Amino acid sequence: MNHGGFFEVPSDLQNTWWGLVGWQCELALLPVLYGLILALPLGMLCARFRWIYPPVLGVATVFYAIPSLAFFVFLIDYYGESDITVEIPLTVYSLVVLIPAIVDGMRSVSEDTRAAATAMGFGTLRRYLQVELPIAVPAVIAGLRVATVSSVSLVSVGMLIGNEGALGNLLSDALSYHRPLLAWDAVLSIAVIGVVLDALLVLARRLLTPWARKATAK
Amino acid sequence: MIVIDAVTKRYPDGTTAVDRLTLEIPDRSITVLVGPSGCGKTTTLRMINRMVDPSGGRILLDGHDIRERPVNALRRSMGYVIQHAGLFPHRTVIENIATVPRLLGWDRSRARARGLELMERVGLDTALAKRYPYQLSGGQQQRVGVARALAADPPVLLMDEPFSAVDPIVRKGLQDELLRIQADLGKTVVFVTHDIDEAIKLGDMVAVLREGGRLAQYAPPAELLSAPADEFVEDFLGADRGIRHLSFFGTEGLELTAEPIVAEDATTEQVRAHTIPQTPYVLVTDTEGRPRGWTHAADRAAGLPTELLPYGHAFTYGQDSLRAALDSAVLSPTGWAVAVDAEGRAIGVAAQETIAAAIRGAHATVGPRDSVRGVLA
């Protein structure tokens, strides 16, 4: 058996390196997506009705404080050792990062801009979608960057609850067969995925907010 | 004396903020640097306390190049007030004021006593001493800013558009306060503003700068108004500089007519006796002598019911300027200005023609140039 290949995955994982990468991305990104879908209306509500924000933030922080491993374990009871068990906590963590980002972004829309939009006859929803959200894009993407990178690196903990950690599963093999290369593979692959996704988000921001290019260039 | 000697400030990107500027700033007076944005006035001010270092020329303070002294010692010897006061939000009012004294090593109680003394001097209630800046109005914050700059009793006070962020009424109060403090303390004040009215009101000397940091004119405000050096200065002074120039002429020589003034309880005979041919009106005062309004003399003398016409506003004789007298005459429905004494009692009235004559007289003695154009037009 060849132990040397960097991209060679032990047969007990029943997967290829690319398969693991794909799985890692899926486990990491779906929760961020769910988080974003939930956080957009929540963030909008928090920005509109200021009194909601502190309690929402408080509850979110409590969830954030639960260690990922413990969170996974709580959910095994309900969902078994499955993808969902890993995705729910990651969704919650994403929410905690994204809600403040969206609220900050909304608050960065100047009162003048808001008033001008209202004066031109924008309805609340239309104003939110066409004026406030685009202006809030840089702040929202800043939040997405943190959420995405954290999510990618947290997935590996799923390995502890029955090989639900995608690339993280390489780590248990690395320990049991004492093959450092597998650990290097896991750590570097995960880090590279995180950095690449982060770069993609920066690119997305550039494309989405051409008006801000000058400001970010300085 | 502060001497700005052929000072130039050029930035690496090639823009010239200040171009061979030479100014002598006299002691114990207010010198205002005024000009449009981009004229280098703030840069010039900031070179005096070395927040900006000149690329050429030198600045002398009492004959010594300011670069001879350690920079922070130099700055501590100059009070510095900026537009939004720049108060430290994490420190109370009294701690803010005591900043420089504490830096200079004063003990806490001495710095505190000094702070309280200064609060009173700048017109702040000492009950505010323990407040934080966010608990103060904009005008109060600016007063704290001035107090903080004065704390270590520096001979020089540098003020960079200190009053331009507050509303006009508060600004007027702050300007009056500054003039009052200056009359007491006699600091060497260098004051930057883009507001020519502020410059004329506060300045003993006014330096008008133009874009690119060149000096357009350096003169006392009255001279600036009567003899602008060129078209740029004339434009910058604005259309009604003739009227504004009148602020520099007193009313002490103005000829008043005391005749057409009657008390409100005057008899019809008294009213008739005080009627003069030049005007169909008489000024009615209360029994204390304070003006109440104009009324039709003939109707009043005939015992007919009459109503009082507003007199606009009065000017204080000998204290207000010819500008105030003229304004009073223009605003009065009868065309006559009402003069009062320091106690507010009417002592006479003056017709527009009389005031115009006084203006002509004043110009004849002072200025050669055509500065009355605005008044006579």
Next chain:
Amino acid sequence: MNLFGYAQQFFDAPGRWSGADGIPQRLLEHVQYSAVALLIAMVIALPVGLLTGHTGRGGNALSVLATAARALPSFGLLVLLTILMGLGMTPVMVPLVALAVPPILVTTYEAIRAVDPALVDAARGMGLPRWRVLAQVELPVALPLILSGIRSGAIQIVSTATIAAYVSFGGLGRYIVDGLSQVDYAKVVGGAILVAALALATLGFFWALNKVLVSPGVRRR
């Protein structure tokens, strides 16, 4: 059995409140690991964040560094370092420190950058030397944000310090790791509750710290 049942079973178990595997001992270990990791992270991140923020230089390098540190999987790092260096405290500390450095570094930098430039101008104009401008003006004004960065680093450390148990150290993670291998759910749940409670206590601690350290004039904003 539900979570509440597991929890009750865990906390009522004999010997739970004393001895080497008792809650007080495990709690103490957990707090020790967390505190040491947080201190190291602060020693690294605070000076760098303060200086870069003060000079305004190196912001881009900083954000690349922070992203890279964030992208490192804590658990993977632990396993890798353990394989390379053997069992020891270093493999535990490195991932924990790497976890807390980015939030502290980035918020400190941004907090200092966000200080009103007029304040710095006024301070310099009054003749405060640079270090005093940083220590007496920028730092106190930026303190609430800086504390929030340290807080978020601390919470992440506390909730992640459980991984120490995976390489046979103590701390509250012991209950979770042991519970998993012994298929003793009560233990896992109990351990998780304790970690979450400690994280909440950390929140409370920082809330109190904020009250004590931050000037009312700044807190109000």
